[in-house]
Amino acid sequence: MGYIGGMSTPCGTLVEIRDAIRSGAMSSVDAVRGCLERIEALDGTVCAFTQVFAEKAIADAGAIDARIAAEGAERVGALAGVPVALKDNICLDWGKTTCCSRILEEYESPYTATAAQRLIDAGAVIVGKTNLDEFAMGSSTEHSCFGPSRNPWDTERAPGGSSGGSAAAVAAGMVPLALGSDTGGSIRQPAALCGIVGVKPTYGRISRWGLVAFASSLDQIGPMTRTVEDAGLALDVLCGEDPLDSTSARVEVPAFTDRLRDPIEGLRIGVPAQARSEQNDPDVARVFEETVERLRTMGAEIVDIDLPHMGAGIAAYYIVAPAEASSNLARFDGIRYGRRAEIDQGEDLETLYSRSRAEGFGGEVRRRIMLGTYVLSSGYYDAYYNTALKARRLIKGDFDAVFSADASGAGVHAVLLPSTPTPAFRIGEKIDDPLALYLEDIYTVTANLAGIPGVSVPAGFAEVEGKRLPVGVQLLCPAFGEVNMLRIAAGLADSSALETMPAG
């Protein structure tokens, strides 16, 4: 297998489709049909979707077209008629919300997530749900009960994860926008490996109501798109306080798309010593240095910085995230929803819980629940969990220090890091070595621990065994600093003018 191909046409970008619908050049039904045809042609190979709502999407698009005819597209909403997809851990009150877990394989949510509702209220049409590592625990989508998704640039390789289905769907031109969720890199890492843009907003920017919780102090929903402008447009719709999520931020939401074209001249961009790890793939290292030079050419000031506690990120994350997961996933007990195991006469309620959970959860989820239970258990709480929380404070302190002005000079506006240490790896290559897979997230976890925003933007290509594989770079900004983050990302994307989709 090689590059994806086929006779179908990839969909346009979010902005292109929105504009075509606004101008009357395209109906919403046409746009949705185009996406459904592309999915039909390629998803047998790519396996990006867990469900496609073909009939409902066409009916919804027809209703939007009628409203556009009556009211005009701009009154219908910022995304009037545009097809989109959701990661299958985001609740909709139709179809199934499976989290790609056997325990929720037949689960039908009775309500819709706020982020999904905001897309619907803006006129978007949801065409389907995308594949993920079970409960978003993984970096490859290989831990999905439906099997792995495949990277559109090389279908022998993983798209990354856990939002790998969303990344593959966007990179294959099946939809212009898919939502992902990012707990330790699950938007940015697959975006990088699939050559698209992925934004993890500041913690609290987007409501988590209706996102099935993995690690509540780290989880954030975010957009995955082919362009930075598309990501900005999606954020304009998605961000804002939600009374249903007490951790959603009471912070004014700027118009992200308005400032994308501001020049980045004079912005200070920090390049940490830790970005230049010897563990980086040579192509990743080359693309990173090329990016630094491009930023310099655009007039940014490159500042050498130090994030001395970054090396503790993965260790702190693999204590904090499993600890929170073990608590969040305690609700899946076979009683109120999900799969219930059979027990024999005389077996007790605890056996029902334990058997339902053992049958319902896959190996990686079980391991993380056990790891979390262990680090929270009596005698280990201080040594592991509390120490990790202290390391988390130090990691956040590293960012606070470089972002704020001090005696040695002005703080930086953004930090530049690789998105991942390597380009896309082969399906199966790392599945038996959890630690190797965990280290995929070495550059992404610190943003979740600190609660700051990050974006992965395509920056170049690696040549691996005759295949061109995308390489991303990552920009991190202070909390609620998405405007500068997207502005720099847009500048980088414009200057590189890379293709964001494989040929064919």
Place this chain on the structure above:
Amino acid sequence: MSEQGQSGGGLTESEVRKVAKLSRLELSDAEIADSAERLAAVLGYVDRLGEMDVEGVEPMAHPSDDSNRLDEDVPRDGLPTSVLTGMSPASEGDFVKVPKVIDGGGGA
């Protein structure tokens, strides 16, 4: 890191059995052995935190300082009981069915 913490790198099968029980996971002997090996690898890695100087550092459980804010106590509609009980794999009327929890006869 405490002495107990350091033992994590060499997690025994009996410790894994205990953790599996606390986690409410019914695992086979083969799964216990496999879990012991994989958990030991991860714990061996995270033990590096023990080398960090975290003396006097305030633990950080949440990125937001505003995570326990209170909302006005305003009633709003919830989901109907029948919808919620209907999600259960075993329900009857407005009730969720579970195996017998209290022994019959003894009134315990």
